[in-house]
Amino acid sequence: MFPSPHVRDEKRSHDLASEIARVLGRQEAVDTSPIAIQEHSYDCWPVSIKWRQQKHTPFPPDVIVRPESTTEVSTLLAWANTQRVFVTPWGLGSSVVGGPIAARGGICLDLSKLNRINKLNHEDLVVRAEAGVNGGTLENYLNELGLTLNHSPQSLHRSSLGGWVATHATGQFSSRYGGIEDLCAGIRGVLADGTVFDTGSAPRKAVGLDLRHMMIGSEGCLGVITEVALRVFRKAEHRELDTISFGSIEEGINACREIMQNGLRPFLLRLYDVDEARHAMGDKSFETPVMFLGCEGRSAIAKLELEYCVDICQQNDGRSLGVTGVSAWMERRFDFSKIESVLDNPGGVAETIEIANSWSGITQSYFALKSALASHADEVLGHFSHAYTNGISLYFIILANTADAIASEARLWKIWRTAMETAIATGATISHHHGIGLARSSYVARELGSAIRLLKDVKSVLDPNGILNPGKF
Ligand SMILES: Cc1cc2nc3c(=O)[nH]c(=O)nc-3n(C[C@H](O)[C@H](O)[C@H](O)COP(=O)(O)OP(=O)(O)OC[C@H]3O[C@@H](n4cnc5c(N)ncnc54)[C@H](O)[C@@H]3O)c2cc1C
Numbered sequence: 291m292f293p294s295p296h297v298r299d300e301k302r303s304h305d306l307a308s309e310i311a312r313v314l315g316r317q318e319a320v321d322t323s324p325i326a327i328q329e330h331s332y333d334c335w336p337v338s339i340k341w342r343q344q345k346h347t348p349f350p351p352d353v354i355v356r357p358e359s360t361t362e363v364s365t366l367l368a369w370a371n372t373q374r375v376f377v378t379p380w381g382l383g384s385s386v387v388g389g390p391i392a393a394r395g396g397i398c399l400d401l402s403k404l405n406r407i408n409k410l411n412h413e414d415l416v417v418r419a420e421a422g423v424n425g426g427t428l429e430n431y432l433n434e435l436g437l438t439l440n441h442s443p444q445s446l447h448r449s450s451l452g453g454w455v456a457t458h459a460t461g462q463f464s465s466r467y468g469g470i471e472d473l474c475a476g477i478r479g480v481l482a483d484g485t486v487f488d489t490g491s492a493p494r495k496a497v498g499l500d501l502r503h504m505m506i507g508s509e510g511c512l513g514v515i516t517e518v519a520l521r522v523f524r525k526a527e528h529r530e531l532d533t534i535s536f537g538s539i540e541e542g543i544n545a546c547r548e549i550m551q552n553g554l555r556p557f558l559l560r561l562y563d564v565d566e567a568r569h570a571m572g573d574k575s576f577e578t579p580v581m582f583l584g585c586e587g588r589s590a591i592a593k594l595e596l597e598y599c600v601d602i603c604q605q606n607d608g609r610s611l612g613v614t615g616v617s618a619w620m621e622r623r624f625d626f627s628k629i630e631s632v633l634d635n636p637g638g639v640a641e642t643i644e645i646a647n648s649w650s651g652i653t654q655s656y657f658a659l660k661s662a663l664a665s666h667a668d669e670v671l672g673h674f675s676h677a678y679t680n681g682i683s684l685y686f687i688i689l690a691n692t693a694d695a696i697a698s699e700a701r702l703w704k705i706w707r708t709a710m711e712t713a714i715a716t717g718a719t720i721s722h723h724h725g726i727g728l729a730r731s732s733y734v735a736r737e738l739g740s741a742i743r744l745l746k747d748v749k750s751v752l753d754p755n756g757i758l759n760p761g762k763f
Contacts, residue, residue: 292732293761295348296395298327303352306375310355310397313369314362321354330354330380330398335388335729336633336641337702343636343695349391351378351398358403360478360486360516367514368484370397370757377482378759379510381422381453384445386642387727389457389509393761401452404516407431415522416475416491421452421515432522440467440523440557444624452515457725458507462623465550465677466557466586467523469723470506476519477505481512482753491519504748509725510759512752526586530596531558533571533615534581534608539563540653542579543674543682545606547649549599550677556599558584558616559677563660566671566687569628571615581608582616629687636695639667641688641702643709647718648681655716656684662712663688666705676722683722706730726763734763 307320314320331350332338341348357363370377376396383390392398401422409418415437419428426447429439442461443449453459455477460469467473476491489501505515536542542561549556560582562570567580581603585595600610632640647655656672663670669689676683688705692698710733713720720730720737735742745763749756 292728293349293393296350296393298350298352298395306397307353310353310366310369314355314357314365316362319355319357319362321356322352326354327351330383330400331391333383333385333388333390333727335386335391335727336639337699337706337729338388338391339633340636340695340699340702344699349393350395351392352395354380354398354400356400356403360404360480363399363404363480363514363516364484364486366397366399366484367480367482367757371483371755374755374757376760377514377757379452379456379514381450381456382424382448384449384453385457385725385727387721387724387729389725389727389759389762391728393728393759396757396760399514401450401514401516404452408517410435410437410522415524416519417522418476418491418517418519419451420517421450421455421479423451425449425451425454433525436525437522438525439473439520441470441473441520442623444626446624451518451520455506455515455518456509458723460676460723462560462675463557465559465675466555469676471503473521474502474506474518475521477502477515478517479505479513479515482755482758487513504752507725509727509762511749511762512758514758526557526592528589528592529557529584529586530592531582531584531613531616531620532596532600533611533613534583534600534603535578535611536561536581536603536609537578537607539579539656541606541608542581543649543653543656545581545603545608546674546677546682548602548606550679552598552602554585554595554599554602556583556585556595558582558620559675560619561674563656563672565669566673569671570619570673572618580611580615582619584616584620632689635691637692637698639688639690639692639698639701639705641705642685642724643688643705644683644685644722644724645709645713645718645720646676646681646683646722647716651717652682652684655713655718658716659684659686659709659712662708663705666690666701666708684718685722728762731762 378392380390404420404422632638
């Protein structure tokens with residue numbers, strides 16, 4: 291059930307802040323300034339952006355706490371657990387589903403000061419860094435050493451390492467390098483009662499359950515991640531790119547499937563429908579679906595791999611347009627300003643919703659969502675990315691214009707309902723990488739079916755008092 295608004299009480303917040311400062315022995319660790327409370331009441335979820343534009347603050351935290359070590363997180367959680375105070379972790383607040391919003395007040399645990407890059411093991415190619423480190427800072431640090439994360443979410447420069455793990459994030463190069471579940475080698479964190487754990491970072495182990503997965507995708511509901519070991523990579527020697535146009539979206543989807551099922555692993559594989567292709571190519575008259583394709587590694591292998599990929603595209607009526615379209619996209623791949631400028635306008639609606647389905651179901655999901663969402667939007671842009679041997683993710687950008695922030699919030703809720711219902715009806719999963727947060731919390735039970743029992747039992751054992759990120763899954 292969607293949580294009721296939380297009413298913040300100044301006196302209670304002040305008392306809570308004084309007590310936490312005493313417990314941590316550090317006054318600077320707590321913050322109840324109006325500006326900090328405001329900043330931590332909204333994330334990047336368009337619904338929360340519309341709340342801010344309406345000057346509506348349904349879920350303010352009572353106090354912000356900024357720990358500087360795992361020990362401080364442990365001390366705080368042990369105390370909060372005995373006092374039954376809610377704690378909602380906050381990475382860098384780039385969630386687009388309301389994940390770090392403190393739905394029942396209490397402590398917003400801002401991890402941005404846990405931001406040290408602790409150790410790089412060159413021989414193993416594993417970096418250990420604290421959870422609050424900014425993704426862009428980590429990538430720049432590695433780049434100077436000739437290395438790279440190969441985890442490249444569009445939010446790279448505005449999201450944290452711990453946030454990636456907590457949300458089960460993925461990036462633009464996942465078709466070759468995988469999502470965060472493939473890149474995360476180990477996790478250090480703190481359970482609700484203050485217990486510190488470390489999963490180690492063996493290349494693989496068969497010692498019972500893979501305990502990293504208790505935290506990957508846990509969205510701050512099962513523990514607080516304080517340090518992560520990540521597999522990193524040498525920067526590729528060479529990249530080959532191409533832009534391919536297709537006669538129909540079905541042929542493009544088929545080419546993606548053939549590429550993956552033939553064992554090819556392009557680092558870049560994105561297929562835009564004709565409506566999004568116009569934006570992706572920056573050409574209003576562009577008239578076909580388009581694929582951005584890239585292969586990398588040792589020069590000769592990358593060239594050959596791209597040749598095989600293009601060959602498969604040609605067998606599916608694809609036509610090579612050269613590097614211009616895809617190169618321009620590579621340059622602006624972190625730019626989100628067009629969506630932001632729509633959202634800045636109180637009546638502007640811009641929502642991004644990602645789902646996934648198997649190859650056998652994805653085309654049906656695409657056409658059903660495209661048509662269902664059209665009745666709530668001026669434009670419904672669709673693209674396929676993050677491909678696997680058994681399926682692919684599907685991402686929609688939904689754009690509309692309404693009278694004001696109230697109308698645009700109402701429209702966003704309709705869009706969410708329509709997208710979730712249609713995804714479930716066509717057998718798709720309701721989220722590929724943005725996660726649950728507040729946006730999808732009402733649909734989790736239907737998605738998981740009988741498996742929800744596992745999630746409930748894990749939650750009740752790891753967080754028996756329900757203090758961690760309440761009101762979410
Ligand atoms: C422009 C834009 C582009 C985006 N592109 C992508 C993309 O390409 N791929 C993708 O996967 N996502 C993308 N996102 C979504 C978002 O960036 C990711 O979900 C990201 O992983 C969130 O990281 P964060 O540090 O901002 O976490 P927050 O938003 O602060 O928190 C997200 C969730 O994780 C929990 N959490 C955060 N840190 C911790 C921790 N240390 N321990 C326990 N729980 C924690 C929070 O409680 C919350 O539930 C995009 C968002 C934006 C705004």
